[in-house]
Amino acid sequence: MRYVxxxxxxxxxxxxxxxxxxxxxxxxxxxxxxxTTALFGKFFRHNLIKFLQPQRYFWALVxxxxxxxECVKAxxxxxxxVIHPAMPIKPGIVRVKLNLKTEIGKTILxxxxxxxxxxxxxxxIDDELYVHWIxxxxxxxxxxxxxxxxxxxxxxxxxFE
Numbered sequence: 001m002r003y004v005x006x007x008x009x010x011x012x013x014x015x016x017x018x019x020x021x022x023x024x025x026x027x028x029x030x031x032x033x034x035x036t037t038a039l040f041g042k043f044f045r046h047n048l049i050k051f052l053q054p055q056r057y058f059w060a061l062v063x064x065x066x067x068x069x070e071c072v073k074a075x076x077x078x079x080x081x082v083i084h085p086a087m088p089i090k091p092g093i094v095r096v097k098l099n100l101k102t103e104i105g106k107t108i109l110x111x112x113x114x115x116x117x118x119x120x121x122x123x124x125i126d127d128e129l130y131v132h133w134i135x136x137x138x139x140x141x142x143x144x145x146x147x148x149x150x151x152x153x154x155x156x157x158x159x160f161e
Contacts (some may be wrong), residue, residue, distance in 0.1 A: 006044045007037045058161050062155045063155035067112055070151055078134065081118075092136040093122060096129045099153060105160040112152050119148060121147040 014029035015021065050056070081089055100106050110129055111120040118134040131148055138144050 002044050003037055003041045006041050007033050011035055012063065059155055059158040063152070063159060066151065066155060067116075069114055074119075078117040081134065088135070090135050090137075091132065093130055093132050093137060093147070094144050095141070096131055096149045097141065098127045098129055100127075100156060100161065102160050105156045108160065109149060110151055111158050112156075115147060 010033035011029050014033060015026070018025055018029065026030045044104050071140070081087060098106060098109065100109060106124055106129070106130040110124055113119050113129070114121045115132055121129060129149065133144070133148065136144065
Protein backbone atom coordinates (compact mmCIF):
# COMPACT_ATOMS: atom_id res chain seq x y z
CA MET A 1 0.00 0.00 0.00
CA ARG A 2 2.77 2.45 0.87
CA TYR A 3 4.46 1.81 -2.50
CA VAL A 4 1.27 2.73 -4.35
CA UNK A 5 0.81 5.84 -2.20
CA UNK A 6 4.40 6.91 -2.79
CA UNK A 7 4.09 6.36 -6.54
CA UNK A 8 0.92 8.47 -6.72
CA UNK A 9 2.44 11.26 -4.61
CA UNK A 10 5.60 11.35 -6.71
CA UNK A 11 3.67 11.36 -9.97
CA UNK A 12 1.40 14.16 -8.74
CA UNK A 13 4.42 16.13 -7.58
CA UNK A 14 6.04 15.65 -11.01
CA UNK A 15 2.93 16.90 -12.76
CA UNK A 16 2.71 19.84 -10.37
CA UNK A 17 6.28 21.01 -10.95
CA UNK A 18 6.26 20.45 -14.72
CA UNK A 19 2.72 21.82 -15.14
CA UNK A 20 2.20 19.86 -18.34
CA UNK A 21 -0.23 17.05 -19.12
CA UNK A 22 1.25 15.93 -22.43
CA UNK A 23 1.54 12.17 -22.88
CA UNK A 24 5.35 12.37 -23.02
CA UNK A 25 5.50 14.28 -19.76
CA UNK A 26 3.14 11.86 -18.00
CA UNK A 27 5.21 8.87 -19.23
CA UNK A 28 8.49 10.42 -18.08
CA UNK A 29 6.92 11.30 -14.73
CA UNK A 30 5.52 7.79 -14.31
CA UNK A 31 8.89 6.20 -15.11
CA UNK A 32 10.70 8.55 -12.73
CA UNK A 33 8.11 7.93 -9.99
CA UNK A 34 8.32 4.17 -10.57
CA UNK A 35 12.13 4.14 -10.32
CA THR A 36 12.10 6.34 -7.25
CA THR A 37 9.45 4.17 -5.61
CA ALA A 38 11.43 1.01 -6.38
CA LEU A 39 14.65 2.46 -4.94
CA PHE A 40 13.33 4.37 -1.95
CA GLY A 41 9.89 2.92 -1.21
CA LYS A 42 11.11 1.01 1.83
CA PHE A 43 11.98 4.32 3.51
CA PHE A 44 8.53 5.80 3.01
CA ARG A 45 6.25 6.24 6.01
CA HIS A 46 4.97 3.07 7.60
CA ASN A 47 1.93 4.72 9.16
CA LEU A 48 -0.09 6.09 6.25
CA ILE A 49 -3.01 7.10 8.46
CA LYS A 50 -1.01 10.07 9.78
CA PHE A 51 0.00 10.96 6.23
CA LEU A 52 -3.64 11.21 5.13
CA GLN A 53 -4.85 13.52 7.91
CA PRO A 54 -5.84 16.88 6.36
CA GLN A 55 -5.14 18.95 9.49
CA ARG A 56 -1.43 18.16 9.07
CA TYR A 57 -1.47 19.86 5.68
CA PHE A 58 -3.19 22.90 7.17
CA TRP A 59 -0.47 23.19 9.82
CA ALA A 60 2.22 22.68 7.18
CA LEU A 61 0.81 25.65 5.28
CA VAL A 62 0.71 27.74 8.46
CA UNK A 63 4.29 26.66 9.20
CA UNK A 64 5.37 27.78 5.74
CA UNK A 65 4.07 31.30 6.42
CA UNK A 66 5.60 31.40 9.93
CA UNK A 67 8.95 30.17 8.60
CA UNK A 68 8.92 32.74 5.79
CA UNK A 69 8.13 35.55 8.23
CA GLU A 70 10.90 34.47 10.61
CA CYS A 71 13.37 34.32 7.70
CA VAL A 72 12.45 37.84 6.60
CA LYS A 73 12.92 39.16 10.16
CA ALA A 74 16.23 37.32 10.50
CA UNK A 75 17.46 38.71 7.18
CA UNK A 76 16.84 42.26 8.38
CA UNK A 77 18.52 41.49 11.70
CA UNK A 78 21.64 40.12 10.03
CA UNK A 79 21.70 43.01 7.55
CA UNK A 80 21.51 45.47 10.45
CA UNK A 81 24.45 43.76 12.16
CA VAL A 82 26.53 43.84 8.98
CA ILE A 83 25.78 47.48 8.15
CA HIS A 84 26.12 48.82 11.71
CA PRO A 85 29.55 50.47 12.23
CA ALA A 86 30.13 48.68 15.55
CA MET A 87 29.03 45.32 14.07
CA PRO A 88 27.11 44.21 17.18
CA ILE A 89 27.63 40.47 17.24
CA LYS A 90 28.12 38.12 20.16
CA PRO A 91 28.47 34.69 18.55
CA GLY A 92 28.28 31.45 20.44
CA ILE A 93 27.05 27.89 20.42
CA VAL A 94 23.98 27.17 22.53
CA ARG A 95 22.37 23.88 23.50
CA VAL A 96 18.65 23.75 22.79
CA LYS A 97 16.53 21.08 24.49
CA LEU A 98 14.00 19.69 22.01
CA ASN A 99 10.51 18.48 22.81
CA LEU A 100 10.13 16.61 19.51
CA LYS A 101 9.95 12.82 19.48
CA THR A 102 10.22 11.88 15.80
CA GLU A 103 13.48 11.92 13.89
CA ILE A 104 11.87 13.65 10.91
CA GLY A 105 10.56 16.40 13.19
CA LYS A 106 14.02 16.96 14.68
CA THR A 107 15.56 17.03 11.21
CA ILE A 108 13.01 19.53 9.89
CA LEU A 109 13.60 21.76 12.92
CA UNK A 110 17.38 21.60 12.52
CA UNK A 111 17.09 22.44 8.81
CA UNK A 112 14.66 25.27 9.49
CA UNK A 113 17.06 26.78 12.01
CA UNK A 114 19.94 26.46 9.55
CA UNK A 115 17.96 28.13 6.76
CA UNK A 116 17.15 31.07 9.04
CA UNK A 117 19.93 33.68 8.71
CA UNK A 118 22.05 34.15 11.81
CA UNK A 119 21.76 30.57 13.05
CA UNK A 120 23.33 27.27 12.01
CA UNK A 121 22.53 23.85 13.44
CA UNK A 122 25.83 22.28 14.39
CA UNK A 123 24.90 18.92 15.91
CA UNK A 124 21.90 16.92 17.04
CA ILE A 125 22.46 14.51 19.90
CA ASP A 126 19.40 12.71 21.26
CA ASP A 127 17.04 15.51 22.35
CA GLU A 128 19.60 18.32 22.27
CA LEU A 129 20.36 20.51 19.29
CA TYR A 130 23.55 22.55 19.25
CA VAL A 131 23.13 25.82 17.36
CA HIS A 132 25.68 28.48 16.42
CA TRP A 133 23.96 31.80 16.92
CA ILE A 134 25.20 35.17 15.64
CA UNK A 135 24.04 37.03 18.73
CA UNK A 136 23.58 35.12 21.99
CA UNK A 137 21.23 37.48 23.76
CA UNK A 138 20.69 35.42 26.90
CA UNK A 139 22.53 32.83 28.93
CA UNK A 140 19.27 31.32 30.22
CA UNK A 141 18.57 28.05 28.35
CA UNK A 142 14.80 28.55 28.52
CA UNK A 143 15.01 32.01 26.95
CA UNK A 144 17.32 31.16 24.06
CA UNK A 145 15.59 27.82 23.43
CA UNK A 146 12.31 29.68 23.04
CA UNK A 147 13.95 32.28 20.77
CA UNK A 148 15.59 29.71 18.52
CA UNK A 149 13.35 26.63 18.42
CA UNK A 150 10.11 27.74 20.07
CA UNK A 151 8.88 29.53 16.97
CA UNK A 152 9.00 26.37 14.88
CA UNK A 153 8.69 23.49 17.33
CA UNK A 154 4.96 23.75 18.05
CA UNK A 155 4.05 23.70 14.36
CA UNK A 156 6.42 20.83 13.60
CA UNK A 157 4.78 18.80 16.39
CA UNK A 158 1.36 19.33 14.82
CA UNK A 159 2.66 18.25 11.42
CA PHE A 160 4.92 15.28 12.20
CA GLU A 161 3.79 13.84 15.54
